[in-house]
Amino acid sequence: YxxxxxxxxxxxxxxxxxxxxxxxxxxxxxxxxxxxxxxxxxxxxxxxxxxxxxxxxxxxxxxxxxxxxxxxxxxxSLSRHSQGLYATRRGWFEPAVRLGDGVAAGQLAGWYHDLERLDLAEEALHFAESGIVLSRRLHTMCEAGDCLLQVAEPVEG
Incomplete structure (x- = not known):
């Protein structure tokens, strides 16, 4: 790509x-x-x-x-903030997709585990936009603001 x-x-x-x-x-x-x-x-x-x-x-x-x-x-094309999925707090990210996968808006992207509140169930995270998974956070441990995944839209030429 x-x-x-x-x-x-x-x-x-x-x-x-x-x-x-x-x-x-x-x-x-x-x-x-x-x-x-x-x-x-x-x-x-x-x-x-x-x-x-x-x-x-x-x-x-x-x-x-x-x-x-x-x-x-x-x-x-990667041109909008909404094409990314970002951590909102400290935790552990578990992806449900691979790099290069085609995904749809609303599709499950992965789960976020709150390591400071182990009594809480993991949070399912979903894509806001359709596209192709272009990037995935390498490290599992995340802080607020870390980019977890990005999807880019194909440019028809």
């Missing part, structure tokens, strides 16, 4: 800094959580090659010349 996110000029991210400088920012998530595996490194090399070929910088793969052809990139 490729996605376009509206970080805005004031965003405290590298993409916000690029906008403030009048430049186009390109970023990627290739494994998450600061991890690297043989598979995620191969995916990263293939993605960079594909980007450089598409932009006309090179004519053939440079970083992964022997890699298998990848599926066509699907462009997604």
């Amino acid at each position: 490729g996605f376009v996110a509206d970080n805005g000029r004031a965003s405290p991210t590298s993409m916000g800094a690029a906008r403030r400088a009048g430049a186009i920012g390109v970023s990627g998530e290739f494994g998450g959580g600061g991890t690297a595996t043989v598979d995620t490194m191969a995916i990263t090399a293939r993605a960079i090659d594909n980007l450089m070929i598409t932009l006309g910088v090179v004519e053939a793969p440079v970083l992964a010349p022997e890699s298998k052809p990848s599926a066509p990139t699907r462009l997604l």
